[in-house]
Amino acid sequence: MRATVHAEADSTTAWHIAVEGLEGVGIERVLYPRLGGIGLTEMAELSVPLWMGQRAKDPRNLLSGPDGKGRRFEWGYPGQLSFQMIALTRGATAGLYVATDDSLAYRKSFIMSGDQEGYGRIEIAHQLADPAKATRYEPTYAVKLGVVHGTWMHAAERYRAWGERQAWARNSRVARGTATPWLRETGVWVWNRGRASTEAVKKAHAADVRAIVYMNQRLWCVQTPSWKHENAERYAVRERDGKVRLETYMVFDPSPCAPMDIATKFWRDKYAGIADTVVQQYGIDGIYMDQAVLSLACWSSDHGHPMGGGHYWMDGFRALASDLRRRNGASLGLAGEGGGESWLPDLDAFLTLQVSQERYSDPSSGWDPLPMFQAVYHHHAITYGTYGSLTYPPYDELWPDSTRPANALTLLDPKYRRHFLMEQARMFVWGMQPTIANLRLSSSPSARGRSRTSYG
Numbered sequence: 001m002r003a004t005v006h007a008e009a010d011s012t013t014a015w016h017i018a019v020e021g022l023e024g025v026g027i028e029r030v031l032y033p034r035l036g037g038i039g040l041t042e043m044a045e046l047s048v049p050l051w052m053g054q055r056a057k058d059p060r061n062l063l064s065g066p067d068g069k070g071r072r073f074e075w076g077y078p079g080q081l082s083f084q085m086i087a088l089t090r091g092a093t094a095g096l097y098v099a100t101d102d103s104l105a106y107r108k109s110f111i112m113s114g115d116q117e118g119y120g121r122i123e124i125a126h127q128l129a130d131p132a133k134a135t136r137y138e139p140t141y142a143v144k145l146g147v148v149h150g151t152w153m154h155a156a157e158r159y160r161a162w163g164e165r166q167a168w169a170r171n172s173r174v175a176r177g178t179a180t181p182w183l184r185e186t187g188v189w190v191w192n193r194g195r196a197s198t199e200a201v202k203k204a205h206a207a208d209v210r211a212i213v214y215m216n217q218r219l220w221c222v223q224t225p226s227w228k229h230e231n232a233e234r235y236a237v238r239e240r241d242g243k244v245r246l247e248t249y250m251v252f253d254p255s256p257c258a259p260m261d262i263a264t265k266f267w268r269d270k271y272a273g274i275a276d277t278v279v280q281q282y283g284i285d286g287i288y289m290d291q292a293v294l295s296l297a298c299w300s301s302d303h304g305h306p307m308g309g310g311h312y313w314m315d316g317f318r319a320l321a322s323d324l325r326r327r328n329g330a331s332l333g334l335a336g337e338g339g340g341e342s343w344l345p346d347l348d349a350f351l352t353l354q355v356s357q358e359r360y361s362d363p364s365s366g367w368d369p370l371p372m373f374q375a376v377y378h379h380h381a382i383t384y385g386t387y388g389s390l391t392y393p394p395y396d397e398l399w400p401d402s403t404r405p406a407n408a409l410t411l412l413d414p415k416y417r418r419h420f421l422m423e424q425a426r427m428f429v430w431g432m433q434p435t436i437a438n439l440r441l442s443s444s445p446s447a448r449g450r451s452r453t454s455y456g
Ligand SMILES: [Zn+2]
Pocket: 236, 237, 238, 261, 263, 298, 299, 300, 303, 305
């Protein structure tokens, strides 16, 4: 094993590792470096670009865990982390900058843990491609460790200086000027649920209103007839033990679904075929590709990609996005869930719902939302989206009727209006396209004549 550390001009150090003699060992991941004994003082802030970004203002307490015995977080890349950096800043006192400079988006994770003594540990886990065949391992990239003063923004600026020079930024649809024009010029988004006729779509187009629809980018539910008829299992993502990975989301009527492997042409063709119907028959202007800005390791031995680590997921996504655009023309808009630097050349827009984090997560989680993705890639990505609404959430017709909420789409108590305004203000300040969820003009206060109940 050979480890080398280079000191660079800006106080950053570059850490490389090469591991030899792996024949027959089957090492699946290498942890390097492993930094222990990091003092988590009360001044410290931990910033993590999880999807959009989030910050723990009291990492010492957060990392000591609910029972005080320590806690461990592991964040995967690409996807879960929208870029390759975490920072532990301490204002005027020296903080820690941790990044990798991987321009090819190999699978890896950043691990942060704490103990009961108030010390933290940071590790980078590098996942090997085809570990059973590996004779040696040497990542093509370095881990960057450095001292940072100030706030998370100083760390983000340092990362941005590198990130903006990478191919995903140079080739981003915004930077190249190829972002779908109607999407780039969108003034406001309205996020509603329900049915609309193709006549309604035509009327919307006549009024210069565009529509995109939800199409999950990776799930195929295994109890559907098509799962068997089309032999979908053959192309589903495999776990480490070779079994099909299963995920269940619907709480009222649990139905297991399998993430499909985007590295397989079968799944890309299936998705593109459904998109053809949506775009060409229904006249829809684009697709919201749910779960698109996530990646998975697949352990199938016969999908034609390396087992485990590698960058085949991104290669597969790029092939799908190109095919969708080739089939449907330059006016097709593609949006994905979350931020992610690797997807900048392929997606027009990124849904960053953490702007409304308080609507869906435990307020005592210890994490605040932070516009880290926008701070690094505002010049390369359109971001939009919020759960922010003036009403209770809608009923979905796929739910059992018995679960229909009595308050669906009724107005929230006006005491929440300041929170709604804060969400709108965040979108403005964070450089997002403004969005409102569950808007019903017929139920708005002014439309009903209650003109003094002002929300905006
Ligand atoms: Zn696979």
